[in-house]
Each structure stands twice: as structure tokens, then as C-alpha cells.
Amino acid sequence: MDYNCVECGACCASFRVDFHPSDGEARGGRVPEGLYDELNGSIARMRGTDHAQPRCRALRGRIGEQVSCFIYDERPDPCREFEAGSDACLRARRRYGLPDAV
Numbered sequence: 001m002d003y004n005c006v007e008c009g010a011c012c013a014s015f016r017v018d019f020h021p022s023d024g025e026a027r028g029g030r031v032p033e034g035l036y037d038e039l040n041g042s043i044a045r046m047r048g049t050d051h052a053q054p055r056c057r058a059l060r061g062r063i064g065e066q067v068s069c070f071i072y073d074e075r076p077d078p079c080r081e082f083e084a085g086s087d088a089c090l091r092a093r094r095r096y097g098l099p100d101a102v
Contacts, residue, residue, distance in 0.1 A: 003084040009067030011082055012059040014092035017046035019076035030074040046076065063096050 005011075021044040023029040024036055031044075035057050038044045048057040058075070061067035069075055083089065090100050 003089065005084055006068065007064070007066060008093065008098060009059055009061060009063045010092035010096045010098060011089055012067070012069065012079075013053075013055040013063055014095050015049065015088070016054060017049045017056060017076060017078050018043050019046075019078055020044065023076050031076050032071055032074055035071065036076075044076075064098050 019031070019036075020042065021027055021029075021038045024031045024038060024044050025033045026038070031046075034047075036044045036046050046056050046058070048055050048059075056069075058069050058071045059067060060070055069079070093100065
């Protein structure tokens with residue numbers, strides 16, 4: 001299946017995004033300051049992803065229609081490693097009533 005992430009965005013509004021603080025701008029990394037919180041020496045979290053209804057602060061647009069990540073080139077490793085069509089992707093799509101197959 002071919003999943004169009006630019007039309008979906010469900011993953012960005014379904015999961016908590018944790019990463020190592022060294023990936024944050026404050027420590028010389030790429031994720032811009034103001035979009036994450038450093039929780040301790042080994043965990044930073046994208047803002048908005050720790051809510052009961054998560055939605056990453058870098059996500060723009062409407063889920064299932066058209067979305068974009070305004071820090072796409074600077075996004076943290078968990079976002080870079082997320083696989084379209086994976087079990088987690090399909091769970092996120094179902095959460096928003098989007099079909100498993102495109």
C-alpha cells in the first residue's frame with residue numbers, strides 16, 4: 001500500500017514523541033527550542049504529544065485531509081523512523097476513522 005502522509009497526519013496526533021535531549025537545539029541538535037520540553041537528562045518530549053488527545057505542536061492542517069510538519073527537516077529521530085503502513089500507523093489511522101488501505 002502507498003500511504004500519503006501529507007494527507008494523513010494521524011501519527012502526529014496519536015503518540016507521545018520522546019527523544020534524547022541532545023537532539024534538541026538547546027544542546028546542539030536540530031529540534032527547535034520551544035517545541036519540546038526536556039524532562040530530564042535522558043528524555044525530551046515534543047510539546048502537545050503528552051496530552052490525553054495528543055497533537056504535536058509542529059503539525060499544521062487537518063488530519064485526513066492535508067497536513068504538514070513545519071519542522072520536517074528538523075524533526076526528531078522517532079518521527080524520522082516512523083514507518084507509513086506499520087501497525088502503529090494503522091492504529092493511528094483507525095483512531096481518526098481513516099481506512100487501513102489507500
